Amino acid sequence: MIVRKIEPVIRRLMGEYPAVTIFGPRQCGKTTLALSLYPGFSHANLEDLQTRKLAEEDPYEFFIRYPEPVIIDEIQRVPSLLSLVQVRIDERKEMGQYIITGSQQIRLQNTVSQSLAGRTAVVNLLPLSLDELANAGIAMDRDQQLVSGFMPYLFQAPGRTPSDYYRSYLTTYVERDVASVGAVHDLSRFLAFLTLLAGRCGQLVNNSALSGEVGVSSTTIGSWLSILEASHLVYILRPWFTSRTSQIVKTPKIYFCDVGFAAHLLGISTPAQMNRDPLMGKLFENMIVMEAVKARYNAGKSNQLYFFRNSNGLEVDLLVGQQRKLIPYEIKSGRIMDSKHTLNLKKFISKYPNDIAENGGVIYSGESVERFKGYAYRNFHDSTPLFEDNEPPFTVSF
Structure with missing residues (x-):
């Protein structure tokens, strides 16, 4: 176990x-x-x-x-x-x-x-974390991890197929949870909505746009999102904003609590497919954001997680609250370091210096290095757990 x-x-x-x-x-x-x-x-x-x-x-x-x-x-x-x-x-x-x-x-x-x-x-309690898997001697390549997800059943014995498991999981969820609630009267449209939502992980939630594609009212979309959130199928990441400006986008983002389930809904069943899929970057972001959520839950901490985005195009993928201040992170699925990865971090920190607890860094999927042109990078599989304890896993002094 x-x-x-x-x-x-x-x-x-x-x-x-x-x-x-x-x-x-x-x-x-x-x-x-x-x-x-x-x-x-x-x-x-x-x-x-x-x-x-x-x-x-x-x-x-x-x-x-x-x-x-x-x-x-x-x-x-x-x-x-x-x-x-x-x-x-x-x-x-x-x-x-x-x-x-x-x-x-x-x-x-x-x-x-x-x-x-x-x-x-x-x-x-959410599915397994990267750190829990690592402590059990289980480490996967980025693409295999995104396909496999983190459900414990898949790691209890070798050879279990993620696609078979998630197919059964979807049926169980729809039959036992959604149908029992009584708020979903058209399961086929609900399943279409679920698939559309998987294609929008890491993106702003637009109920009106979703309602047009699914063919139900935006009120129904809101109700269905509430069902998914209450069932721990999706996680809603709220934006961080202050009263200093009205330029902040206040629409939340959507993530799946298990990235393997999102991959299954998108028809991605192998690492090779994942590597070629245009949504791989967003699925990687989904995985890392949920690692932050798991770290908070597993430590018994309040859920102080946000993202930042304003109307001028400045965006930071993840803000982790620490004693009423923030640690900003950028999440990049690429395997190659690039100084461009830190541009938004630098802009955000210069714009809100009094709100920053630590300077944070970039989480990506290449080889690990401590510094790159003055900024911190780390691989998502580094031995130091992501987002744990009172100190962030890496800090930078600008």
Whole structure:
């Protein structure tokens, strides 16, 4: 089993709260993680029909069969169970009695916040990170990594094919999550929308343009985006802006939580195809941005990640918040260094010097070097983890 970096966070929170709720996409390793951390806990999987019926029809009997401490999987199947969890927490007044997992936040956001307010800590788990793979002795070339993605199943045994896995994953997601929500009445159009969205990863979200291509209203597009975000299929990166100027673009960008899933939707199934595809650069950016998200989640930190873009064409791919200031990064898929990679960084830092915590650098896919004409570069597979700890992986003094 691949060790997950979020483990110390969960152990700490289990000592501070009666329950810990783990949200994350399907098959990202929530159950495996919970069972490995607490093998002595009872385990109830609400995807199982009989277990679900018991929880719905006789919740008191449910807790006789699955006594505390207990792992309750896929709570979105029976959200009403949380009301009894609240009562039992208040009666028992013990820490670390429940691990609750969920892959769909649409039904749960209000329920968890109302029923378990102050009683549960919420953590987000995403698929494996580059650092977690590296610690397990797994390292891939850029194009193979983009095709394979980061779902744990693909790395549990050799020879598993990403295209077969993601085909099944898409069917599971649509059948279990989207169909159950009831907000999607035309699955064929929703699948077309999902594919169009994959072609726009790393780009500004334009609901009106998408609605014209899919043939539904922009309101529906907004609703579908909310479903995807709540299901942890996509991540919305918000822009950073200040009140000093009105020249900042305030439209968010879209990324897929697993780049392999986005590649599958685009019909890219081999490294050779990836290398030739015009969207490879955006998929590489997708991978690196999600590495930053994973690093924040795995460290139990707030999600202070942004991008910058103004109407004059100045853009910085990623801004990482650090104590109310920013570390800027440019992301380049190329294998060759170029001083042009740092132009936007330099312009941004000179424009907002008081908002910069560290000067950041460029993440790219060529050979690693420490400096190039006064600027920092690093390969995405360097031994130093990306975006971790309080210090950035590399800094530059201009």
